[in-house]
Amino acid sequence: MSQKPDNLESMRDEFSRIAVLPGMNAWEYLTMCRERHPALYRRLNPARVPVEHVARLYEGVAELATHFEGKLESGRGDSYRKAQNDNYLIRAVGFLRIFDLAVPDRAAVSADFAVLDSLGGNGTLTRIVRDSLPAAQVPYIITSDVSGRMIESALAQGLPAIRQPLQDLVWFDDCTFDAVIVAYGTHHIPPEERARAMAEAYRVLKPGGHVVLQDFEIGCPTTDWYDKVLDRYTLTGHKYEYFTRQQFEDLLDGNSFEDINVLDVYDPFILYADDPKKARLGLLEYIFTLFALEKLLPGGGVPDERLWDELEAIVRETSTFDPARMPADAPHVSEFTVARDGDRYRAEIPRVCLVATGRRPPVDAARG
């Protein structure tokens, strides 16, 4: 591993030729981080790998056709980011549970405690955690994502963020993070690259640090939602391979993690409103926008009551769970529900996700 250079100036020309974000080269990115996100900059080692490696990595990344770029780039990311930015607390229950598993000891959190949100989109996890927990329990969360538009959006909101694939965490040295979260996007990593991705998660974790891996179990209602609904009604389509419990366990076990546990986590969409009609419509509109279900639109391209009825029927068909198989550790519903909750109404669509947790062995154990 190369020593972190005190002075980046010698790398200026080479880094200026590498595009890392739309309209921003590596040199501009690093100098921006130094000024605006010093705690991220401190964790970057621009000399960790040869500059040719960095150039090749970002050339490859630029050619990836992720679904999360903008519409002009044939993606559905604009719609996703709009839904997330307007209403990020709708997914708070699942995100906060995942955060709890990644940071089980809140007393250990300090300004120096660092979490990598490795498929972090435009920073949803950071926004939810910052909004939901007392400041003293909020660690330094770095949003990392392969999509340029996602990272551009996170940076525009003032969040520390970096564009890179989980398979190659280019400028992070070994043992940099106290926790790594791999969530809400794992099925987008090609199956043959998933082990490599988890090896990177292990490499950048400090000994004793926690990993949380999240996605959806093959055959559960939520994978039906993706396979049948997203694939049919989005302009991008949606064909991915999901996970078995055994594959989740193997991904951690095969990468030397210990204390592995595979569990189901309740991960609903919840929206509150002051009347039941608004709660129902608000949640359906959110789902429609988040997943960019454009092919459901009627001829004129304007949503109407028929569209919302059709979407509700689709949600009921694909998001109704066997009540006996719901995780028992959280209050939940097992089908699309609108119900009174105190002086408001709560619309809720259930989902259950698959989670694996593990730990990089503490240093003494690692040395045997």
Ligand SMILES: C[S@@+](CC[C@H](N)C(=O)[O-])C[C@H]1O[C@@H](n2cnc3c(N)ncnc32)[C@H](O)[C@@H]1O
């Ligand atoms: C469904 S979005 C979720 C984003 C964020 N976690 C959230 O829940 O709002 C999936 C994200 O995974 C990212 N992604 C897919 N493959 C990736 C990879 N190999 N490395 C890093 N990010 C990746 C995509 O660019 C996208 O932003």
